[in-house]
Amino acid sequence: MVENGFKPALGLMFVKLEETIEFYNLYAVACGFIPRKYTQTRFRDRLIDKKSMELIGYAIDTFYEGRNHRLCSLKEREFQKNVRTLNLYMKQTIVNNCKLNIGATKTFRIMTEQSNGYANIDASLTEFKNFKRNIKCYIGDKYADMILDYLKALSESQDGFYYAYQVDEDNCLAKIFCADAQARMNYSLFGDTITFDPTYGTNKYHMAFTPFPGVDNHKKSVTFAAALVDHENDGSFIWMFMKFLDCMGNKEPQCILTDQDPAIKLRVRYVFKKARHRYCMWHIMKKLTDKVDSQIYKETDFVERICGVVWDTDLEPIEFEEKWTQVINDFELNDNTWLTYMYGKRHKWIPAYFRDLPLGCLLKTTQRSESQNSYFKRFESIDGTLVEFWLRFQSAMEQQRYNHKFLDAASDSTLPQVSSKTMIEKHASKIYTHTVFYEFQEQVQMAPCSCDIRGFSEQGNMHIINVEDAYRKHKIFQVAHNNESKETTCTCKMFERKGILCKHIIWIISGKELQSIPEQYIETRWTKKSYRKPLYGLDEKLLQDYDPTDLRKLELSRVWS
Known part of the structure; x- marks a missing residue:
């Protein structure tokens, strides 16, 4: 019947079955009824859509007699399946909102408000969810290849973009490290002190996300690089630190701040030869309640006095030691093994021992890392794929840099209020x-x-x-x-x-x-004007030394960066 053409009751001739079905669907939408789904029946080596052909001929010929489909009113027209379709704008909105960790359900509600009601949107919540599901199905197990292809494309199109990766024994993606030219420039300007604090479980593969943040010229957090690793172990830490140094031209920070994780502190010492390693004071002091007798903690002013000694940045090392000893003796805590141990490690976390280090007291806790982790988590989902995570990470970085540019513009265009005449x-x-x-x-x-x-x-x-x-x-x-x-x-x-x-x-x-x-x-x-300090020359190499009077070189480097 298909080869000889099929002629429905309205007098139209269709050469192919697909044309007949398409016409029937359009006809159903125009007239106000929902077409049935056809089934396929196979006879030996031929595939014949017997039921659908019979249905088409029967439905068009007998539709007005009401023996096959019920007519839909105008109020019900929006619920017809053939009417409910996602247009390109809706699909793009779903993808863009995914970068902000906004799901299909919330996207649907947003678009209904923008369209002034559910009746004005040509799709249902099911279509939104199905499209999001189809994206994940399309990514499937290809997430690693898609990420690496994208990073490779960025490195080829963007000068100064750096990335590295490593696979495990099963040839599965295990580690990723990346930093673009802007991040590397920020490190050259503000990389005096960095913090390091991995956060676990940022995606459905339970990989640890590790940003390398610092402090910019507005005293806001700035991200120098980021990594994803499958395990928080010695090998992962060494790999990340080595890639960080390689990315930054082997320029070490003056100080790196971490918690007391044994694996981290050993590998910091192994990789960073010049940087001072410092422990987070907050992580140490929050253990005080567990390490000191509750009666001393609750009924005396011990915490107030010990904090006054520990957090005082004006004390010299000798002054600190005298005051610490006095507090310990006053409360008879000489036998407390934890306090004795931390006193022995005082050169690793007490501000008095970082007074001679340039900008050594810029950071005393890993709060910057934790705030960065909290900031990025707004863009993350525990069940998200690595592709989604990467898109959300890029969106978070764009927002961070927009905020920095906003503060730069405010500082450049306005002057703060001066309180004195000096x-x-x-x-x-x-x-x-x-x-x-x-x-x-x-x-x-x-x-x-x-x-x-x-x-x-x-x-x-x-x-x-x-x-x-x-x-x-x-x-x-x-x-x-x-x-x-x-x-x-x-x-x-x-x-x-x-x-x-x-x-x-x-x-x-x-x-x-x-x-x-x-x-x-x-x-x-x-x-x-700190951002005008050059980072890259036209040879894409880090500029360690430059003549500030060479305005041509300075301006070329600034434009190139």
Whole structure:
């Protein structure tokens, strides 16, 4: 019948069966009834759609007699299966919302609101769910190949994009590491201190997601690189650290902050030869309630006193040791093995032992890592595929960078409010980002009311000024000023620890009526124009040394980055 053509009762001729079925479906939609699904019947080696052909001829010929289908009213027309179809805009919306961890059900509700009601949307919730299901089915077991093909394409199309991967003994994807040019540039600018804290179970394959965050010039979190590993073991940590160094041109951070995981601390020491390894203070101090007798913890001021010693960034190592010993003796805790052990490891986590490390007290806890993990989890799903995870990770990075650009624009186009008439504060408002300026302004405001000169002496070219700090229980700090080099240092070492001048130095140099902050006391990473420091040359290599007066090279590198 198909070969000779099929002629329905309306007088139309169809050469192919598919054309007949398509016409019938369109006819059913136009007239207002739901067509039946046809079945296929096989006779030996031939496939004949016997039932559907009979149905088509019967339905069209006898439709108006009402013996085959019930007519649908206009109110019911939206429920016809042939009417409910996803258009390209709906499909694209489902995919885009997937990047934000918004499921099919919520996407459907959003689109119904945008369409002013369910009647105005040409699809049902079932179609939305089925399309999302079909995407996952299409990905299936091809997720590894799709991810690697995409990363390869990015590395070929984007200069400075770095990625690496590793497969296990079963040839399954086990590890991924990646960082684009923007992330690598951020590390060159703000990679003084990084934190490392893996988070487990970010996808249905239970791979550990590990970002490498730091602090940018607005004191916000910035991600330098990210990795996914199948296991949190020695091999995975070594692989991630080695790829991180390779990605960043073997430039180590000054300090890397982690928890006390034995596997992590051993591998940090194995891979990073120059970086100081520091333990998270918060992870240590939260164990205090379990390690100290509950009666001492609840009925005395032990916690308040020990925290006052531990978190004090102005203490010298000798001062810390004296105060710690005094607290331990006062509460008779000399036999507490945990406190004794942590005191033995004090050079790994107490701020007093990081005072001489440039920006050593910039981070004291892994809160940045935990906040980054929490931030990325908003874009993650425990049952998501790696392809979905990658899309959501990219979306999260775009949002993070948008926020950074927004703050850059605010700092470039506006000036913060200046509270004093000092030229130093006005200069700071022009060079520092808003966040850093307000910290500097706080030091300027405290200087007149908290600092008082208690002594003065000369040692060769050095002027030694003893400054009493009223806010530090009348503690004396020594400010040394070199008449030849014009350098000024303070025993509080705030500039070394945080990269911002302390109130003691501000109090001394303010009397000299300086028009601006001396250049040696301007930490580049806190300035508005820190991003103009070059990272890549045209040869795609990291620039370790450059001449700041070579404006052509500086501008070319900036544009290339």
